[in-house]
Amino acid sequence: MTKAKTLRRWRPLQIGIIGTGHMGGMLARAFAQTATDDIYIYNRSRPKADAVAASFPNIIVCDDWRSLIARANTAFLCTKAADGINLATQMAPYLNSEHMLVTTISTIDLDRWRDLTPATPVKLIPSLTQTANKGVMLLSYPRHMPVELQQQLESRLSQIGKPFTIDEGQVRVCSDLASCGPAFLATICRAWSQAAAQTASVDRATAEQLIREMLIGLAALLESGMQFEDVIEQISIPGGVTECGIRSMEDLPQNLFARVHAETARHATRGHRPPIGDSVVSPRQ
Template sequence: MTIGIIGTGHMGGMLARAFAETSGETVYVYNRSRAKAEAVAASCPQIVVCDTIQQIAALSDAVFVCTKAIDGERVAEQVGPHLTAEQLLLTTISTVDLASWQRLTKATPIKIVPSLTQSVHKGVVLITYPDNVERAVQQAIECKLSRIGQPYVVRDADVRVCSDLTSCGPAFFAFLCQAWATAASRISGIPYAETESLVTNTLIGLAALLEQGADFGQVLEQICVPGGVTEAGLKTLGGAEEMFANLHKTTARHTHPGRTVEPLPARDGR
């Protein structure tokens, strides 16, 4: 599957490099500012700059629109008529209405939400398909994406909250860890660089435990001793669940202004 990417900003450029690094195949890129596209191409010999959107359409099996949301529909209108029913039109714009894009092209429109973690070929890539997409199409795109991360199919209604966990998630984790290291430095007098290093390496170790099959509950169970210091510390974090619930409500309101956000019952019965 030959990849073409329109828009070589942070996300488009990252995807171009990730696909080129993991497949060894040519990845075609186009950007309104050619200099930006050339800067991405300079980082990997498999990345080739195209002169026009039409050229991207002609050379690619799957075209990724990685522009700002405000430019997305305009780009889809430009590239859509040049695509066939055998091609795919993907976008990283999480607010896109796939049904409206189906009216712009014969290609199959698909929404994906990548993460910075794909730059190291880790993390989750969210995928939302339109109705009645063929299973062969799903298998093809999930196979391609599996080289740069873990594909995870979500309903359109779940894109926002899942994006908070996977795409925004690294920033939320980094913010919390930075705040923790700063507080530890302030309370103890230990230089921030050292507390940051301690938190970083602890997080790396936790990730390794999770990769080996441990879950969050097991980590808590193995570290917490009844009446111990860890248990005492955890009591100060008792409001964490509500804090994250407010986070999800805030991002939902930002994405869909004016929409009321109410919590729903968990599907696993919790």
Template sequence: MARARSHRGWPTMTIGIIGTGHMGGMLAALLAETSGERILVFNRTREKATLVAQRHPHISVARDLSEMAEVCDTVLICTRAADGEQVVRDIGPQLVPRALLLTTISTADLAAWQRITPAVPVKMVPSLTQWVKSGAILVVYPDGADRETKRRVEQLLRPIGRPFPIADEQVRVASDLTSCGPAFWARLCSAWAHAAASTGALRPAEAAEFIRDTAVGFARLLEAGWSFDEVLDAICVPGGVTEAGLEAFAGAEEWFADLHRRTARFARGHPPETPPGN
């Protein structure tokens, strides 16, 4: 790879991140901490990039996209989909053939990007759980990606989560479970806390604390190897109160089937369905 020289005294390997919103800012902070590499960030609004650069001494602000193409061996495009298409046309042709071009744009057409850039384009779907260096990071490789490319991607991402290769057609549903998942879990827990408090037996803060502690303990059971069915079997005594409570979950599969239908419809560019009567 033609990057043997250093740039301004920086290490010979530099990671560039274009777009410093929630996802790009998170990845910049985490990779600055875990990769050991210099992180170069760029945003159309320079002030936003500067705020991210202030988080860690290994993060600096790029002068422009050309500087990023010149010094970066790995580039992450973390912009909105419409902006990302223009960014890849601007920077893609300038990248070297062995460079990695990662993107968080779930709708990115990797085959089309391969026609624009000699770099290797890879799609990734991170999650908020990466802030605690946990959870899955979905990864979609282009056709023909070699073993070395996959090794480099997984080496970069493994310190902040679990890289999980999937096919492009799996992205939408898998993203519901991983990237969108923390929001869905938070909404369920919030609704449960409000319902518990509405009984009058607990204050809202108490209900939220009990649910939070139970969620943490449940996650640790799963980390210890328990399956969902094993948890149910261990708690649900026939004829007991848990079994009675589980009757409220009748039709739960349909709730989640509707969730996946709604996100798929939105991803195809259709607005959410309007409830009857509205």
């Protein structure tokens, strides 16, 4: 007779956020909005944390990281890389494998985090879209991380966005799509509104309004299950004006994004690496 496999019971997630800048501040607000449990936050300069907590009774500002990790078993580390390494080193004696250290610092490998901390490290690449509790949040797990723990984390994250697991090696390109993507598309839409205004048939504000409403409609179609191909096929009638417009694009869109991916990859491998998705940030405090 085979022994029934016993699933380990993990403690409920208690969320803490260290570094309440653009990413940490956005995550704190999103978590606080979507559940009533307390969210603990700590920032080096206290006023920034106080500003994030101001509108949320369930955000509690801690005096230091020690008091945060005494309360929170899932600490989101949302500082710049050098600050994060210093913090992880200082925190190491106070953490164990039952703590999760979820970090938005994508430029440091999970193996390096494992050397720095006894906590279970997880990489998280959020997107500005989580401000609206939408959009993908990319996750990379270390090898052998218990599935139950992953499920527990994803269950909480799914309240503020769509968790999507990737391998660490996929982080750069996937971040371009999910995290930088809204800024890339907004740049294209802004240029489109300028081009429309140059026809002298509409002013730029009207063009922007029409593009915005069109995008909201397109998002709803995609949400209802339509694929990109369906959208193209249903609008582009053979010989019609849409088909003519698409033909005029030739291979420009593909070449454009090939160039974007090449540039972001080149930038990320330079000596000082930029924040992934640094073009998409939550409103500044």
